[in-house]
Amino acid sequence: MNTKGNWMLILALSLISAPLVIMYGFQLIDSVSRPAPGGIIPQEWELTNWRFLWTSIDSARPSIWRVTFNTFVFASATALLVCAFSITAAYALSRLNFPARRFFLAGLIMLHAFPTITLIIAIFIVLQFLGLYDSLMGVILVKAALELPFGIWIMKGFYDSVPWEIEMAGVQDGASRFRVWRELILPQVKPGLSALLIFSFLAGWSEFILPLVLAPGADAQVLATYMNAVIADDTRPDYGLFKAIGMFYALPVIAVYLLFQKRLMNIYGGGTKG
Amino acid sequence: MRIELQNFTKRFGDTTVIEDMSLSVASGEMIALLGPSGCGKSTTLFAISGIHRIDGGTLHFGDRDVTRLPPQDRPVGVVFQNYALYPHMSVADNIGFPLRVQNLKPAEIKRRVGEMAELVQIGNLLARKPQQLSGGQQQRVALARALVRKPDVLLLDEPLANLDAKLRLEMRSEIRRLQRETGITAILVTHDQIEAMSMCDRIALMKDGRIEQISTPGDMYERPASRYVAGFLGNPPISFLRAEAKGQLTIGADNALPLPHGTAARGPITLGVRPEHFGPQHRGPSIAGQVSFIEPQGREDLIDVTLPCDQRLRAIVPAGHDIALGQPVTWQVDLSRVHLFDAEGARL
Ligand SMILES: Nc1ncnc2c1ncn2[C@@H]1O[C@H](COP(=O)(O)OP(=O)(O)OP(=O)(O)O)[C@@H](O)[C@H]1O
Ligand SMILES: [Mg+2]
Numbered sequence: 001m002n003t004k005g006n007w008m009l010i011l012a013l014s015l016i017s018a019p020l021v022i023m024y025g026f027q028l029i030d031s032v033s034r035p036a037p038g039g040i041i042p043q044e045w046e047l048t049n050w051r052f053l054w055t056s057i058d059s060a061r062p063s064i065w066r067v068t069f070n071t072f073v074f075a076s077a078t079a080l081l082v083c084a085f086s087i088t089a090a091y092a093l094s095r096l097n098f099p100a101r102r103f104f105l106a107g108l109i110m111l112h113a114f115p116t117i118t119l120i121i122a123i124f125i126v127l128q129f130l131g132l133y134d135s136l137m138g139v140i141l142v143k144a145a146l147e148l149p150f151g152i153w154i155m156k157g158f159y160d161s162v163p164w165e166i167e168m169a170g171v172q173d174g175a176s177r178f179r180v181w182r183e184l185i186l187p188q189v190k191p192g193l194s195a196l197l198i199f200s201f202l203a204g205w206s207e208f209i210l211p212l213v214l215a216p217g218a219d220a221q222v223l224a225t226y227m228n229a230v231i232a233d234d235t236r237p238d239y240g241l242f243k244a245i246g247m248f249y250a251l252p253v254i255a256v257y258l259l260f261q262k263r264l265m266n267i268y269g270g271g272t273k274g
Numbered sequence: 275m276r277i278e279l280q281n282f283t284k285r286f287g288d289t290t291v292i293e294d295m296s297l298s299v300a301s302g303e304m305i306a307l308l309g310p311s312g313c314g315k316s317t318t319l320f321a322i323s324g325i326h327r328i329d330g331g332t333l334h335f336g337d338r339d340v341t342r343l344p345p346q347d348r349p350v351g352v353v354f355q356n357y358a359l360y361p362h363m364s365v366a367d368n369i370g371f372p373l374r375v376q377n378l379k380p381a382e383i384k385r386r387v388g389e390m391a392e393l394v395q396i397g398n399l400l401a402r403k404p405q406q407l408s409g410g411q412q413q414r415v416a417l418a419r420a421l422v423r424k425p426d427v428l429l430l431d432e433p434l435a436n437l438d439a440k441l442r443l444e445m446r447s448e449i450r451r452l453q454r455e456t457g458i459t460a461i462l463v464t465h466d467q468i469e470a471m472s473m474c475d476r477i478a479l480m481k482d483g484r485i486e487q488i489s490t491p492g493d494m495y496e497r498p499a500s501r502y503v504a505g506f507l508g509n510p511p512i513s514f515l516r517a518e519a520k521g522q523l524t525i526g527a528d529n530a531l532p533l534p535h536g537t538a539a540r541g542p543i544t545l546g547v548r549p550e551h552f553g554p555q556h557r558g559p560s561i562a563g564q565v566s567f568i569e570p571q572g573r574e575d576l577i578d579v580t581l582p583c584d585q586r587l588r589a590i591v592p593a594g595h596d597i598a599l600g601q602p603v604t605w606q607v608d609l610s611r612v613h614l615f616d617a618e619g620a621r622l
Contacts, residue, residue, distance in 0.1 A: 165358035168325050171345045172352045173372035174423065183371075187362040 031244040049244035057241065061229070062218050064248075071222040074140055074211070075204030081144035082151040082200040083193060089148075090155030091181060095167070111149040120213055127214055136220045139211050146210075147200050158192035159185070191266040198260050202253060223249045275336050275349070275426035275459050276301045277322065283330030284317050291317050292483040294331070301336075304453050304460040306470035308506070309480030315463040318480075319429050322461065324348045335426060348427075351420030351458075355432040357412045359404040365391075365415050366400040372423045390418040394452065410441045417452060428453065428460040434469060446473055467507050471495070479503055501619035504546045510576055512613075513552075513587045515545045519614075526583020531559045534609055537622060546613035549576065553589035554597075556606040561587065565601045579603060 026040070031049050033042035051057065052064050092098065093105060123142055124133070132138030162185055170180035186193075208224040215221075221229070227249065231242050257264070277299040284292040292314045299305045307315040320326040322333060324345030333341045340348055360368050366387050373383045391397045394414040404412055413433060420428060433449065434442045450473050453460045464470050470477045471491040478488040479502075487499040498504035504512050518524045519540050523531040533539070552561070566586070567578035570593070577597060579587045589605060591597065614622040 163356065163358065165354040165356055166360060168320075168345075169352065169354060169358040169419075170360075170371075171325065172323055172348075172350060173419070174346045174375040175371075176346065179375065184360055 027243055027247055031240065031247050034240070049240040050248075052241065052245060053248070057230075058233075060218075061226070062221060064226070064245075067221050067223055067226045070136060070220060071205060071224075074136060074143070074207070074222050075201045077140045078143045078147065078204035078207075079197050079201040081140070082147045083197050085144075085148055086151035086155040086196060087186065087189070087193060090152045090159055091185070093152065094156045094159035108149050108152055112153055114149075116146045117209060120209070124214060134215050134217045134220060136215060139207075139215045139220065142214060143204055143207055143210055144200075147203055151196050151200060154196055155189065155192055158189040162188045191263065194260075194263045195266045198256060198264055202256060205253060276334075277427060277459060277461070278334040279318075279322065279331065280333075281331035282318070282321060282328055282333070284314070284321060284326060285329050290483070292321075295483065295485060296331075297478060297485060297488070299459055299461060301459055302457050303476065304450070304462065304474045306474040306477045307461060307463045307480060308465065308467060308470040308477050310465060313480045314483040315465075315480060316431055317483075319352075319431055319461060319463050322427070323350050323352050323429050349423075349425045350427045350429060351423060351425040353413075353416045353420050353428070353430045353433045355435055357404075357416040357436075359412055359415055359419075361404050363403075364400065365396065365402050365404070365407070368404065368415055369400075369418045369422050372419065376423070386422060387418075390422045393421075393455070394418045394448075409437050410445060413437065413445055414448075417449065421452070421456060421458070426459065428456075428458045430460065430462045432463055432465070434464070434466070442469075449473065468509065471507070479506060497621070498546075498613060499621050501544055501546065501615040501621075504613050504615070508548055510549050510588055510590070512546045512548045515547065515581075515585050515587065517543055517545045519543050525561070526581055526585065528582040529561050529563075531561070531607065531609065534612065534614065537614060540616075542617055543622065544615040544617075544619070546615065547587060547607060548611065549588040549590045551608040551611040552579075552587055552605060553577075553591045554595070554603070554605050555592065556608045558606045558609045560604045560606045562602070562604040563587065565597055565599055565603055568597070568599060579605065 029042055032045055032047060034044050034046060056063060093101065093108070127133040127138045127142070130138070132141065166184055166188070167180055170184045171177065175183070206224065207222075208228070211220065211222045211225045212228065216225070223245075227242065227245050230245060231237055277297075279295065279297040282292060282295045282297075283290065295318070297305075297318070307318060309315055317326060321328045324340075324343060324347075328341065331341075332339060335349065360371065363371070366384075369390055370383045370387045373386060378386075387400070388397070391400055394417050396411060396414045396418065399407065399411060399415075404415065407415065416433075430449070434445055437445060446469060449462075462470070462474060474491065476488060476490055477494055479486045479494065481502055487494060487503045489497075489499075494503060495507050498507065501514065505514070515525050519533060519537060519542075521533070521539060523533050523537075523543075523545065525531070525545065531545075561579075561581065563579040563581040565577055566580040567576075569576040572593065574590050574592050575595070575597075577589045577591050579589060581587065597603065616622055
């Protein structure tokens with residue numbers, strides 16, 4: 001009965017996810033082949049769609065490696081910032097009794113649900129004022145700030161599940177509050193932290209609107225805006241090239257998911273189990 | 275180290291949990307804070323440890339005023355109810371943590387952790403993680419960690435509550451042994467009267483944030499200061515009867531006892547009779563009733579006797595009797611051991 005139930009479940013899941021899998025499959029196949037015009041069966045295998053990796057596809061465009069590097073810097077800096085602020089802010093919200101704590105908590109929930117895109121004009125003006133418009137630094141700060149409510153909320157959940165007594169025991173053992181946090185509490189929320197790190201990295205990696213609006217120049221281009229430029233600029237769009245770049249763009253995401261699946265699950269479990 | 279808590283007051287927001295409580299514990303003594311749930315035992319304990327700031331009163335360790343000292347600077351070891359071991363550290367690192375905080379040399383830490391582990395008999399478990407230990411072993415690690423700094427005071431918050439019955443017995447004597455061997459002044463918080471009586475030199479029985487009576491286990495059992503104390507100590511518990519103290523002590527319409535020596539005639543009182551002081555094997559004035567319940571216990575039986583006035587007395591009777599349910603009996607009360615309380619519950 002149980003195994004039969006399992007098979008039914010797997011079958012149902014396969015049916016639902018089949019369109020996605022087929023799309024990914026064709027994306028890959030299409031990027032290295034040329035189908036007959038109007039058909040879908042690959043005729044010839046070729047790598048011309050991947051030429052962006054070793055040649056410049058257009059003299060006006062930065063090299064793909066430069067753009068990939070930018071994307072990587074953007075995503076990792078965002079992730080690091082989000083984590084650094086989340087672990088400290090969430091601890092304070094979870095454990096310390098400071099004035100207006102309730103106000104901050106309420107604000108956090110509201111910001112979490114806020115449609116951030118409505119802020120884009122204001123952010124644009126602020127960045128311009130600060131001289132950070134059209135720089136990678138500016139987008140990193142904005143993206144990190146917008147991801148923070150989510151990060152703090154998640155981390156607060158993890159801190160809340162660490163028993164008070166551990167903290168009291170540490171203090172009684174003579175450790176300062178900071179040392180207790182670093183040596184006794186932080187290790188308990190590490191699963192949450194690594195999940196958050198991966199999550200905000202992926203969020204940065206796939207961000208499109210913010211770089212598009214706030215850093216449109218060639219110097220700060222990331223993969224998402226690069227792809228947009230490829231498809232939008234040309235008079236005769238090269239879909240094969242577009243697919244190959246898309247594939248290239250998605251590869252790290254797939255790799256990260258495959259590698260860190262387990263840790264990502266933690267964020268939904270919210271527990272302290274490794 | 276003598277502990278002197280004077281006029282201690284603790285509030286949480288607007289609610290005063292403890293008001294004007296004083297407690298002194300002699301050096302090397304083990305005292306129990308005993309009381310029902312919510313009476314303020316843990317609050318008192320954590321005020322002494324420094325985790326709770328106190329809202330009024332003073333606290334001295336020996337001659338030193340520690341009222342305003344942060345918990346880090348108090349010479350206190352605490353064992354928490356759920357042990358609060360650090361789950362990511364090995365047993366050795368758990369025990370060594372207080373020493374690492376003091377920046378001792380690794381070799382010194384290792385030596386003292388080893389010593390401590392021997393003392394609590396977990397020398398072979400040092401490499402394990404807390405999750406790999408049984409409840410009793412975790413308890414020992416928690417004790418070792420609390421004692422490794424050589425504190426002057428050991429505080430235990432319901433240390434046995436999470437153990438099964440057999441382990442509880444074992445750890446009871448184990449904790450007492452450690453306390454005696456180290457000569458440390460200890461405060462044990464518990465709501466189990468047997469734990470308090472068997473482990474401690476003295477008991478402070480608490481009720482609603484006050485200390486109702488503080489005395490040795492024997493004295494508190496023999497001479498409870500109030501009806502509340504008498505009812506809290508003893509298993510099976512004492513039976514209370516409503517009575518009238520006039521020329522005689524009348525219980526309902528049909529039973530009467532002579533007034534115990536030195537008791538003046540007064541209105542309604544409460545008579546407390548422990549089950550071991552009532553039964554066919556005793557000498558003294560008698561009370562008549564009907565057997566309404568028999569609970570065999572092996573060596574002896576617990577027998578309830580319902581009086582004609584519908585009040586109940588419990589007796590402990592040695593096994594091997596031929597008493598049957600419903601049988602009318604007239605049994606003796608050891609009048610020198612009964613307790614009388616006035617209408618407010620104070621001892622007469
Ligand atoms: N942080 C707190 N905020 C508000 N009230 C509290 C707080 N801690 C304890 N109290 C209240 O203080 C009273 C005493 O609590 P305490 O924890 O000392 O009880 P206890 O005697 O240890 O009980 P138990 O046997 O259940 O542990 C309780 O009524 C409790 O609700
Ligand atoms: Mg308690």
